[in-house]
Amino acid sequence: MSRLAIITGITSQDGSYLAQLLLQKGYRVHGLCRDMEKSRARLASFLGFPVDKITLQETDITDANQMGELIRSLRPDEVYNLAAQSSPARSVQNPRETVLVNAICPLNIMEAIREAALAGTTRFFQASSAEIFTDRAGAPQNEQTPLGPRNPYGASKALAHCLVGSYRASHGLFASSGILYNHESDRRGKQFVTMKIRDAVAEALAGGPCPVTLGNLSARRDWGWAPDYVHGMWLALQAKSPEDFVFATGTAHTVRDFVEAMFRRMGNVTLRWEGRGVEEKGYDTSTGKMMVAVNQEFFRPAEECVMVGDCSKALQTLGWRHTVSFDELIGLM
Numbered sequence: 532m533s534r535l536a537i538i539t540g541i542t543s544q545d546g547s548y549l550a551q552l553l554l555q556k557g558y559r560v561h562g563l564c565r566d567m568e569k570s571r572a573r574l575a576s577f578l579g580f581p582v583d584k585i586t587l588q589e590t591d592i593t594d595a596n597q598m599g600e601l602i603r604s605l606r607p608d609e610v611y612n613l614a615a616q617s618s619p620a621r622s623v624q625n626p627r628e629t630v631l632v633n634a635i636c637p638l639n640i641m642e643a644i645r646e647a648a649l650a651g652t653t654r655f656f657q658a659s660s661a662e663i664f665t666d667r668a669g670a671p672q673n674e675q676t677p678l679g680p681r682n683p684y685g686a687s688k689a690l691a692h693c694l695v696g697s698y699r700a701s702h703g704l705f706a707s708s709g710i711l712y713n714h715e716s717d718r719r720g721k722q723f724v725t726m727k728i729r730d731a732v733a734e735a736l737a738g739g740p741c742p743v744t745l746g747n748l749s750a751r752r753d754w755g756w757a758p759d760y761v762h763g764m765w766l767a768l769q770a771k772s773p774e775d776f777v778f779a780t781g782t783a784h785t786v787r788d789f790v791e792a793m794f795r796r797m798g799n800v801t802l803r804w805e806g807r808g809v810e811e812k813g814y815d816t817s818t819g820k821m822m823v824a825v826n827q828e829f830f831r832p833a834e835e836c837v838m839v840g841d842c843s844k845a846l847q848t849l850g851w852r853h854t855v856s857f858d859e860l861i862g863l864m
């Protein structure tokens with residue numbers, strides 16, 4: 532019988548890529564969602580996504596009883612918990628929802644595995660985040676970096692991360708956290724900066740609103756290609772023992788680099804920068820037209836240290852490394 536995997540957050544960027552990877556590997560994939568019709572439509576909108584090959588199930592993942600029943604009846608080989616209120620900015624406005632989905636849901640799943648006496652059989656992956664780390668520990672960060680989240684999203688992910696360690700130590704669960712740095716694709720949610728830049732640049736080049744307005748252009752991020760990261764998730768559950776792993780490219784780029792690369796790639800436009808901070812502007816070198824400006828409303832001071840991951844442990848233990856460079860990522864988006 533082929534292996535069975537449950538994915539929470541099947542409609543997410545990562546959930547959809549992971550489902551495709553697991554199907555290719557011969558798994559049966561059971562995807563949990565909130566709304567069957569919307570989820571089916573969203574998945575169908577992803578080019579080449581085999582919607583009919585996965586079993587979709589509407590489930591309230593924050594309900595311990597529903598999760599208990601699901602795990603008891605399906606007895607999955609692997610559970611990937613990807614569902615999340617995944618926006619740090621939104622978490623400040625919605626801390627309760629964020630903690631409920633991001634921390635209580637993984638707790639419910641691990642409890643369900645334990646109560647069903649499946650600790651020796653069912654492996655659990657938690658999508659953790661670089662947002663769990665303090666921004667004062669220096670760069671790059673690795674699995675030993677002290678936790679110090681700065682928003683409810685980071686705090687909820689930190690709690691889930693600690694619970695994973697606790698279930699591993701106290702109940703012998705095969706539970707692993709992947710500490711994920713930013714990863715992108717054309718399936719990324721529209722609310723994230725990379726998609727906002729991509730769409731705004733496309734509009735500006737097509738005669739729409741110009742200049743493109745952004746926050747701090749000097750903010751730096753470690754950006755990778757989403758399919759690389761879901762491959763890491765799968766590898767984490769195939770390891771000899773459950774452990775936590777940083778998944779990152781190890782290289783940071785600024786928002787300025789990102790928007791510059793998008794203009795070059797989408798419109799063959801080269802930018803020249805003038806000014807600093809909120810006064811900074813990007814001009815088309817051939818026409819002199821202002822293409823990028825800073826919106827004071829979105830401007831936040833840059834973090835004290837660069838959030839960039841050291842994935843040596845994932846490389847040594849799992850043989851994982853990213854395969855797509857920053858320039859290739861821009862092209863793929």
Ligand code: NAP
Pocket residue numbers: 539540541542543544545546564565566570592593612613614615616617632658659660661711712713714715719720
């Ligand atoms: P995403 O596209 O933002 O999708 C979030 C998923 O969570 C969606 O499937 C959404 O379902 C589901 N969800 C949200 N609230 C829910 C609720 N109350 N009940 C059930 N499901 C709910 O996520 P992603 O970017 O692929 O990220 C996948 C995971 O990795 C997340 O846990 C995220 O926090 C973590 N992560 C991602 C990154 C990154 O750069 N992408 C970095 C670090 C960590 P609906 O379709 O119903 O809205």
